[in-house]
Amino acid sequence: MSSPGRVVVLKGGRSLERNVSLRSGAHAQEALTRLGHEVIAIDVDEGFVEQLLSAAPEAALVALHGPDGEDGTLQSLLESIGLPYTGSGPAACMCCTDKALAKHLMRGAGIPTPDFHSFRESWIEQLGAAQALPSVERSIGFPLVVKPVSQGSALGVKFARSSDELPGALVGAFSYGSKILIERYVKGRDLAVSVLDGPEGPLPLPVVEAVPREEDFYDYESRYEIGMTTFVCPAELSDEQTARAQELALSVYKLLGCHGVARVDLLLDEQSGELWVLEANVVPGMTETSLLPQAADAAGIGFDELIARVLQSAFTR
Amino acid sequence: MDRSISGAGGGRGARPTAHELARYESLFATRTRAMKSSAMREMMALTERSDVISLAGGLPDTKTFAPELYAKLMAQVAASATARALQYGPTEGMASTVECIVQVMAAEGTAIDPGEVIVTTGGQQVIDLVCKALIDPGDVIVAEAPTYPGAVPTFSAYQAEVEQIEMDADGMPIDELETVLDRLQAEGRRPKFIYTIPNFQNPGGVTMSLPRRRRLVEVAHERELLILEDNPYGLLRYEGEPLPTLHSLDAQLGAGGGAADLVIYLGTFSKILSPGLRLGWSVAPRPVLEKLNLGKQGSDLCSSPVTQLFVAEYFKERDAGGEPRWLGYLDQLKDLYRSRRDTMLEALEEHFGEGASWTQPLGGLFVWATLDERIDTTDLLAQARKSEGVAFVPGRAAYMDGRRGSSSMRLNFAGTDEADIREGIRRIGKVVRQQLGLYGSLTGSGSRAPGDPAATGPATEPTAATSDRAEADAQPKPPLADVVAFPRREQDGSARRQQDR
Numbered sequence: 001m002s003s004p005g006r007v008v009v010l011k012g013g014r015s016l017e018r019n020v021s022l023r024s025g026a027h028a029q030e031a032l033t034r035l036g037h038e039v040i041a042i043d044v045d046e047g048f049v050e051q052l053l054s055a056a057p058e059a060a061l062v063a064l065h066g067p068d069g070e071d072g073t074l075q076s077l078l079e080s081i082g083l084p085y086t087g088s089g090p091a092a093c094m095c096c097t098d099k100a101l102a103k104h105l106m107r108g109a110g111i112p113t114p115d116f117h118s119f120r121e122s123w124i125e126q127l128g129a130a131q132a133l134p135s136v137e138r139s140i141g142f143p144l145v146v147k148p149v150s151q152g153s154a155l156g157v158k159f160a161r162s163s164d165e166l167p168g169a170l171v172g173a174f175s176y177g178s179k180i181l182i183e184r185y186v187k188g189r190d191l192a193v194s195v196l197d198g199p200e201g202p203l204p205l206p207v208v209e210a211v212p213r214e215e216d217f218y219d220y221e222s223r224y225e226i227g228m229t230t231f232v233c234p235a236e237l238s239d240e241q242t243a244r245a246q247e248l249a250l251s252v253y254k255l256l257g258c259h260g261v262a263r264v265d266l267l268l269d270e271q272s273g274e275l276w277v278l279e280a281n282v283v284p285g286m287t288e289t290s291l292l293p294q295a296a297d298a299a300g301i302g303f304d305e306l307i308a309r310v311l312q313s314a315f316t317r
Numbered sequence: 318m319d320r321s322i323s324g325a326g327g328g329r330g331a332r333p334t335a336h337e338l339a340r341y342e343s344l345f346a347t348r349t350r351a352m353k354s355s356a357m358r359e360m361m362a363l364t365e366r367s368d369v370i371s372l373a374g375g376l377p378d379t380k381t382f383a384p385e386l387y388a389k390l391m392a393q394v395a396a397s398a399t400a401r402a403l404q405y406g407p408t409e410g411m412a413s414t415v416e417c418i419v420q421v422m423a424a425e426g427t428a429i430d431p432g433e434v435i436v437t438t439g440g441q442q443v444i445d446l447v448c449k450a451l452i453d454p455g456d457v458i459v460a461e462a463p464t465y466p467g468a469v470p471t472f473s474a475y476q477a478e479v480e481q482i483e484m485d486a487d488g489m490p491i492d493e494l495e496t497v498l499d500r501l502q503a504e505g506r507r508p509k510f511i512y513t514i515p516n517f518q519n520p521g522g523v524t525m526s527l528p529r530r531r532r533l534v535e536v537a538h539e540r541e542l543l544i545l546e547d548n549p550y551g552l553l554r555y556e557g558e559p560l561p562t563l564h565s566l567d568a569q570l571g572a573g574g575g576a577a578d579l580v581i582y583l584g585t586f587s588k589i590l591s592p593g594l595r596l597g598w599s600v601a602p603r604p605v606l607e608k609l610n611l612g613k614q615g616s617d618l619c620s621s622p623v624t625q626l627f628v629a630e631y632f633k634e635r636d637a638g639g640e641p642r643w644l645g646y647l648d649q650l651k652d653l654y655r656s657r658r659d660t661m662l663e664a665l666e667e668h669f670g671e672g673a674s675w676t677q678p679l680g681g682l683f684v685w686a687t688l689d690e691r692i693d694t695t696d697l698l699a700q701a702r703k704s705e706g707v708a709f710v711p712g713r714a715a716y717m718d719g720r721r722g723s724s725s726m727r728l729n730f731a732g733t734d735e736a737d738i739r740e741g742i743r744r745i746g747k748v749v750r751q752q753l754g755l756y757g758s759l760t761g762s763g764s765r766a767p768g769d770p771a772a773t774g775p776a777t778e779p780t781a782a783t784s785d786r787a788e789a790d791a792q793p794k795p796p797l798a799d800v801v802a803f804p805r806r807e808q809d810g811s812a813r814r815q816q817d818r
Contacts (some may be wrong), residue, residue: 175696
């Protein structure tokens with residue numbers, strides 16, 4: 001875009017991540033305003049398309065988290081009305097939103113990801129899939145993690161330490177989505193590598209480590225509240241580990257066909273020292289505690305510049 | 318940029334981590350770390366949408382207040398006191414409002430000295446001011462379990478340690494309270510006050526029995542502890558005889574020369590008139606009152622004179638028979654809420670069925686329902702909201718640790734019409750059956766999860782086990798014990814063991 005124009009920021013929506021999205025959107029709005037754009041914020045609900053058409057913007061910045069904004073359908077809709085938008089296209093969105101699909105693709109490409117099986121809720125009733133659980137338990141082992149395939153923000157992520165805890169974990173995770181993953185639990189450090197497109201193509205940003213203050217799991221609460229999690233950026237890793245994490249993140253970004261920006265979550269296995277990729281997020285959070293802005297900052301990219309680059313991705317597809 | 322974007326190795330020392338987050342974090346007070354948010358709050362934000370039937374709020378039904386009366390009262394305020402309404406008022410509240418408070422307290426059978434009242438910005442401010450006046454970080458507050466979810470963030474913000482005592486059909490068991498107080502003393506920990514909602518407890522829906530009320534006040538005197546008596550719903554009684562307030566029992570003991578000595582009373586106009594007015598009050602022993610006043614000066618100088626004058630005008634209103642109109646409105650609310658409560662209890666009977674239990678509140682706004690122990694109501698809310706468009710407050714919100722109460726939920730019957738109450742309960746029941754069906758399929762049992770439930774979670778069935786010293790507590794009162802959801806305490810405290818999954 002040659003000169004600043006009118007931009008709509010898409011945020012809110014109906015997903016469980018609505019509040020996070022509102023905060024991400026608000027931050028992006030402020031930055032776009034500072035960059036000289038005319039900004040119209042749209043809380044995505046019934047009047048969405050009408051508002052979008054009447055705003056007649058040059059581009060849409062997608063700050064909508066959760067299935068509403070990340071499963072590719074929004075992106076298809078925006079393409080159908082010919083509006084340039086930030087971030088990944090429908091196909092990459094679908095791959096990343098379905099964690100099981102993303103993991104299958106990663107495994108196929110030789111990218112290390114913890115062993116897993118996916119289950120659909122209706123199979124339990126219709127196909128008697130509960131019969132398969134003992135063999136799933138044997139192949140994955142305890143403790144294991146159960147999570148909905150299409151939720152971000154650790155919502156619905158459950159642990160099971162033994163067979164007794166598995167049904168509860170499954171029912172809990174199914175509360176958030178009809179398809180879930182049963183994944184091997186890797187004890188280790190939480191890392192995130194954001195990948196940002198720029199003049200020289202996509203480049204991985206410095207690694208961020210999230211260190212939970214409380215014992216147990218890096219949960220939904222701590223992920224979004226300042227002070228509940230300590231972030232270290234760049235993460236204290238060896239040069240080799242850093243390079244490996246960044247290399248993996250970039251491979252995943254390319255493998256899944258991401259565009260503009262994405263955040264790849266990894267675990268550093270505390271026993272083996274191996275890096276495991278968990279998932280990629282096509283609409284990374286932009287709140288004050290989000291990992292992408294921190295990583296960009298550590299790379300010398302201020303928030304406004306970050307938003308300018310994200311916006312640029314709408315015009316480089 | 319090139320260097321750092323492509324190769325950020327070198328560890329922490331290579332570059333100061335001066336990003337935005339750390340900058341803010343270094344400026345935040347330590348206490349903000351204890352301030353809690355939760356996934357539940359994110360979900361609650363979604364229940365405000367019009368397509369969701371919400372049984373989650375703490376709302377009275379303000380649609381029942383006549384708009385003409387509202388307009389008339391505001392016009393009277395304008396005609397008689399525009400300048401005063403638009404001006405600051407005294408921190409302790411306006412005399413004309415305090416007179417109304419004296420009337421409300423009298424209706425609860427509690428005589429007070431107007432000089433011991435402070436008008437506050439909602440009852441919530443009393444909780445905040447009491448903590449501000451009494452709590453140093455690490456001080457102990459003893460509260461009921463479950464407790465008012467709205468008090469949890471306040472207690473957390475003042476870095477209080479909260480000991481929660483499981484209630485039964487008659488509210489907080491005082492012998493259990495004494496056991497906890499003994500333990501605290503042995504540990505050298507300092508309890509500052511006992512927080513209780515004796516009438517139609519929020520969220521539990523139970524009412525503290527008279528013997529326990531008497532004993533609680535005695536215990537406070539024996540141990541020189543304050544009691545914060547939170548009584549927003551006392552006048553909303555739908556059946557049975559009113560019980561005396563702790564404040565009045567304290568005053569009867571005579572230690573305070575006819576005034577309460579150790580009870581800090583919290584009242585509010587929110588449930589008998591309107592929460593939008595943001596007017597509550599405290600009646601407190603004078604030394605405490607002084608500190609509350611100082612605290613309030615720092616918080617908001619005074620509560621809104623506009624709404625204080627509105628209340629004063631409202632209390633002057635008389636009906637055709639010369640009776641105070643506010644009492645007539647109260648009767649109207651009671652009839653409405655009683656009927657809605659009955660509707661909810663019927664709907665629960667029809668749709669929650671076996672494996673669930675719930676309280677039968679004699680007043681107030683809430684029913685506390687406890688489901689099959691395998692159901693986690695936080696997860697249930699996620700599904701109920703998404704697939705059925707219905708919301709409630711998950712039980713965990715009423716526990717400081719955010720873990721106990723995981724199979725329970727608070728349901729508000731006052732703020733929703735009867736059709737929506739029926740439909741809302743039907744929808745929740747449907748999701749519960751789905752989840753239990755899924756459990757059954759997963760475990761092949763159809764009804765029981767593997768393992769010993771007693772080892773993994775609190776008992777959900779009332780038992781007769783009790784060791785109360787108070788005579789009235791020795792036998793559970795059949796009509797209450799039959800219907801209440803709270804577990805009677807067990808000697809080993811296993812009823813309070815947290816459900817840890």
